[in-house]
Amino acid sequence: MADHQHDASIEHLLRELAPQVLGAVARRFLDFSSAEDAVQEAMIAAFTQWPQEGVPDNPRGWLIQVACRRMTDQMRSEIARRERETAVAAETENLAFLLEIEADMDPDDTLILLFMCCHSALTPSSAIALTLRAVGGLTTAEIANAFLVPEATMAQRISRAKQSIKASGVPFRLPSPRERSERLPAVLHVLYLIFSEGYASSIGSHLQRLDLAREAIRLTRNTKTLLADNSEVAGLLALMLLTDARRAARTGPDEEIIPLDKQDRTLWDRAEISEGIELLTAALSKASVGLYQLQAAIAAVHDEAEKVEDTDWPQILALYELLKRVAPSPMVTLNHAIAAAMVQGPAKGLELLRALDSDPRIAGHYRLDAVRAHLLEKTGDYEAAIKHYRIAAARTTSIPERNYLMTQAAHLAGD
Amino acid sequence: MKYILMMTGKKSDFEGYARWSKEDIQANVSFMRAFSKELKDSGVFVSTEGLGWPSEAKLVRAGKNGEPIIDGVFPESKEFLAGYWIIDVESAEQAYKAAAQASQAPGPGGKPASMPIEVRPVLSGHADLGL
Amino acid sequence: MKYILLMSGTRAGVEGYHAWSKQDIEAHMAALQRINKELTASGEFFATQGLAEPSEAKVVRGEKNGVPVTDGIFPESKEFLLGYWIVDVASVERAYAIAGQISAAPGPGGKPTNMPIEVRQFSKP
Numbered sequence: 068m069a070d071h072q073h074d075a076s077i078e079h080l081l082r083e084l085a086p087q088v089l090g091a092v093a094r095r096f097l098d099f100s101s102a103e104d105a106v107q108e109a110m111i112a113a114f115t116q117w118p119q120e121g122v123p124d125n126p127r128g129w130l131i132q133v134a135c136r137r138m139t140d141q142m143r144s145e146i147a148r149r150e151r152e153t154a155v156a157a158e159t160e161n162l163a164f165l166l167e168i169e170a171d172m173d174p175d176d177t178l179i180l181l182f183m184c185c186h187s188a189l190t191p192s193s194a195i196a197l198t199l200r201a202v203g204g205l206t207t208a209e210i211a212n213a214f215l216v217p218e219a220t221m222a223q224r225i226s227r228a229k230q231s232i233k234a235s236g237v238p239f240r241l242p243s244p245r246e247r248s249e250r251l252p253a254v255l256h257v258l259y260l261i262f263s264e265g266y267a268s269s270i271g272s273h274l275q276r277l278d279l280a281r282e283a284i285r286l287t288r289n290t291k292t293l294l295a296d297n298s299e300v301a302g303l304l305a306l307m308l309l310t311d312a313r314r315a316a317r318t319g320p321d322e323e324i325i326p327l328d329k330q331d332r333t334l335w336d337r338a339e340i341s342e343g344i345e346l347l348t349a350a351l352s353k354a355s356v357g358l359y360q361l362q363a364a365i366a367a368v369h370d371e372a373e374k375v376e377d378t379d380w381p382q383i384l385a386l387y388e389l390l391k392r393v394a395p396s397p398m399v400t401l402n403h404a405i406a407a408a409m410v411q412g413p414a415k416g417l418e419l420l421r422a423l424d425s426d427p428r429i430a431g432h433y434r435l436d437a438v439r440a441h442l443l444e445k446t447g448d449y450e451a452a453i454k455h456y457r458i459a460a461a462r463t464t465s466i467p468e469r470n471y472l473m474t475q476a477a478h479l480a481g482d
Numbered sequence: 483m484k485y486i487l488m489m490t491g492k493k494s495d496f497e498g499y500a501r502w503s504k505e506d507i508q509a510n511v512s513f514m515r516a517f518s519k520e521l522k523d524s525g526v527f528v529s530t531e532g533l534g535w536p537s538e539a540k541l542v543r544a545g546k547n548g549e550p551i552i553d554g555v556f557p558e559s560k561e562f563l564a565g566y567w568i569i570d571v572e573s574a575e576q577a578y579k580a581a582a583q584a585s586q587a588p589g590p591g592g593k594p595a596s597m598p599i600e601v602r603p604v605l606s607g608h609a610d611l612g613l
Numbered sequence: 614m615k616y617i618l619l620m621s622g623t624r625a626g627v628e629g630y631h632a633w634s635k636q637d638i639e640a641h642m643a644a645l646q647r648i649n650k651e652l653t654a655s656g657e658f659f660a661t662q663g664l665a666e667p668s669e670a671k672v673v674r675g676e677k678n679g680v681p682v683t684d685g686i687f688p689e690s691k692e693f694l695l696g697y698w699i700v701d702v703a704s705v706e707r708a709y710a711i712a713g714q715i716s717a718a719p720g721p722g723g724k725p726t727n728m729p730i731e732v733r734q735f736s737k738p
Binding site: 190191192193214215216217219220221223224225226227264317318322324434463464465466467468469 | 483484522523524525526527528529570572603604605606607608609610
């Protein structure tokens, strides 16, 4: 038991230190890609040695030293300018050199890494993988396991992501304030995807599956610390906490889905909800109102209702109307229709859905039929509801969703 | 998003394949290996399997007292799964492109066989947050 | 030894499944879940996947220039793969027994579906 806790705290320490070490080494050698590999190896060495030998007095310094040594070993085995090699090789054994690197460390290094890893040159899955490794300090195996792909595939994905970054010539420096505000949405989107894509079934898993939602929250917290004035980051963190708070109530014993209106709200995490609301209140007071703050505000209204019948739907509807103006999308329209149905009746909701029938972005998406079915059920048109539940069940790619939609249809058919 | 790419064949297709020239079989095998390798290099590979011959296939049904009923009788027209790839890609289009590539595996005389490859999403065990 | 256990169905069969009662669907799901848990506990579990429904299937052929040609047209009688299990077992009899269990999973009215499960070996690499 003590061993397990010891290992867990080492793991936590390594994850927090990883981006700091990577930042320092990448900045020194001006080679993000090789530095990333070297730091990864230093982490693995630490994870193997520290549980047995004890955590060093200066764990960060230890990691920097091991990573630098790895960097020069790599450089030695490449064809490079001899003089530079020997000079640097000699240096890395020099304590002063290492202390210099540590002294040179910039709290912004993690931010630089974050912007780098979420660069728009990368596909979403590449950005997610690279961010989890370089900024999250997770191992390739952990990331592979979380996404249910082989380790070799994940390693390749990360390697190619780093090549893309190299090819796009992104320098290792903090983007200017204007670049930052242009590129922050991409960063937030990656963090958001990590949060929402992290859930996986426990069937057949032998390893403790990494909790990606928790990782996303941790990374977003760190980002918020680095960008303290930014209300959208705070909004995203609030959204994650307010959504994660409902986790225990969201699935039943057989991993079946329990919809929001049927959840046992006593299982909601009130501490997370309080924190989310606190963050949100502070964020909203800062004038600008963005996509994540609005979504968080909607989640907060749901979470504040101790009983489902206490839900303030008119407020939710107003927030969706605002969201439709700030960040329109087919999903927002869908959710808006649900809210409208709760306030103005299901016929109104169905009317709003019609706008989506000709939208190619959502045509054929299971949620359109699922929401339509739900609203048709509310109007009492069971036959049409059953038909759409079944279409949605055929179209979803999620097993729990399919089971849910099928049993909804079956439930109506049985009445 | 994970997709499965499936190759099937009737018993007669398998028997035909077994009678290809050694060079043709080799070319086909090499192509398949190179295809899998390309999937691995591009970071999309999840798994691949080649299945045994249909003559070895068995059909099992639940019997009485928990004893399974086993037989090996299939209609001549049955399409047997010969093998599959599972890939993790950003879009359905990417999956179709990969399938089109696999479809061009060389057949008799080394010509691309243009085999039909069935493509379908693999279901995930997780739910949508609906955010 | 690894075996693959294949569960297939026609489009009509899948539509029929959609029309089962709520209890029947839940009982069927629970039985399959139970089998998965047992296989995990016994160490015989290797992999399982469920595939999207036949309505989502496409057939792709590569044109000469590599451009994919897709369509979703299949004969009515076509058996679609719905899902599979890969089990790592000590004997082929064990593979048949597991397949038999899957086949015995309850269907309409709680009676075993008796659906045929195809058992195949893998070819040697």
